[in-house]
Amino acid sequence: MANLTEHALPETYTGLQFHSPSSPPLLAILPTPIPTAGTVIVKPLYSIIVQYANEIFTNGNPRGYKYPLPLVPGGSCVARVAAVPSDATSLKPGHLVFVELTVRGRDDPNIKILRSFHEGYSEGTRKLMAAEEWRNGCWATLSTAPLESVHVLDEDILVGKLGYKLEELGSLSQLVVPYGGLVDVGLKAGETVLIAPATGSFSSAAVHVALSMGARVIAMGRNEEALAKLKELADPGRVETVKISGDVQQDVDSLAKFGPLDVYFDISPRPANESSHIRAGILSLRPGGRMSLMGGIPGDISIPYWHVSYKGITIKGTFMNTSQQAKDLIKTVERGVLKIGTRAGMEITGKFGLEDWEEALRTAAAKGGPGKSVYFIPNGE
Template sequence: MKAAVLKEFGSPLSVERVPDPVMGTGEVVVDVVAAPVLPYAAEVFSGERRYPLTLPVTPGAGAIGVVRACGPDATRLAPGDWVLCDPMIRARDGAPAPDVTLQGLSAGGEGGLLLQRHYGHGSFAERLLIPTENAVPLGGPIDPADAGRWLGLTLCLVPYGGFLAGGLRPGETVLVSGATGNFGGAAVAVALAMGAARVVAPGRNEQALAGLRRRFGDRVATVRLTGDEDADRTRMIAQGPIDLVLDILPPAAGPAPVRAAAMAVREGGRVVLMGGVGMLDGAELALPYRWLMRGNVTVRGQWMYPREAPPRLVALARSGLLDLTHFDVTEFPLDDARAAVAHAAGKPAPFHLTAIRPHP
């Protein structure tokens, strides 16, 4: 089969013939119809992000595809089924905290690197090997032309995991720190789909803020950030009371806007940290002990999402509560994988998806 291969960090992707995946018991082979290209994929492939990734590798985290073959342990899944390929692969031992790898992207520690020996290759390929439980049925056939939009699920899964961790309840007010980014825009849509009464969306990009208002109307309150931490926090608090803060800012943002958003939460509120502050040797986030204790504030970190999240998110989309037509998709053939990565880097705004379609 044909696949894009990263041989060394900093080298360009090369599209070449590689061996077909060999399926074993407990596994599924999927014909990839559309694979997402992350806005920061170029930073991963250059080595800037320092993600643990065993090279050479076929990158690509997640896909929409059609089951080609499945093992004898699959009793409901069948060849021809449309599926979401969940890239978060968990070891089948080590419960309640199994080792994890993000297929084609990164690893969660030494155990995740061990998983990469078998499940390292990702979705920038004609076919993909995944564990049976990572093939999430889409609930029926879809129009192949719409496969790119269904990739919106791969973006939405991350903030969905954050909102599940934060215990988001219908009728609450949510603040999304990083709302004008690719994952942040998805977070706004997911919060509203889960029943949030209102989403506070801070950011510096006025065009992106205006776009959120146009899409979602009065249920979204935008706050233009100035860089003055105290003033920005005061303006966010004025939109409250805020029940839950989700931070999903990238590493380059630094701790100040994260802290301003976190400390806008009401007394007894919750803060979920999913972004990248401090990851690339930047300053770490500091929150006042007295404020946390006296305010009865809950702060927790969340990496990705629990196992039950993908089928639940598919159900939200199938119900119409999560509207995937918000996503605009630019597609590239597999032979143009380099161009797809460059395009994605220039489109970090909300609701822009870049996709690779391996099959013409």
């Protein structure tokens, strides 16, 4: 235990450990890992609970996510650094940081997993998830994280000058994902981007991000109340809304009122493969337009082949974001370009200790969604 003593770490920590998605988790006492090269130990402050967490870790895992058991979930969080590895050059204990959900293979960055959520489908991703360092997440009093996925937050600016509360910084978990897709298709200031659907946790975050990048947004969805709130995020004309009708031509006609689209950003949920908005979005792109695919549809979608070919449309798939994109997004918040928290209409609808896991997951399912976040606070406030 000499190394733990050297780093001022306790011998054990507490994690919300699941042994089966069909049985309750345990508040497990686990041995504290030693920060070996490339591995940071963090103390999670606000660990986000995605709206559909109850469909991954309880109720028999109806989403069918693949993960090893036993497991402590929790992909991303705002945290304090508890201990740094020998190869850290600037990171120090006590730093306020954002910890990403994504873990990338160091010998092959194309190998990516959603830490403590989904091990992927290849031998490489499964091997990465099985590694002792990355198996468990941040629904715990301590957690490991890859050095390159731990991003320092300028506390003097964010808290001191801009006046954000630490809990408001948790929204970075939702904002960083669509940022990766929008950057990958080269969204530029002044362009018009369709975000469809736009009324989920990550898709509504895409509206905030696109506005900060200088774009005009067409937000499309079925939840008219959520669409109305999105329209209030910017000056008149910066955000327009369209309700998904279920009829492709009707959706195309509705979108045509706003002129040709430069970019179509799609982050559709699992059951949306036959929704009218996908084909309508592609048909509404201008010649040379771009489409970003970031959604979770496990099956196939219908592509208007001739339209894509004739108009020279680019379709770009993106899974999560790069480490540099995460750093770039944080800079836009620190510079005041991307507003977050209550001043951006974002709301925290629940904060829970690990022992209140059942109520926490239930609240996330019921009160999560567009502009809303629910957190575990493993170390209290």
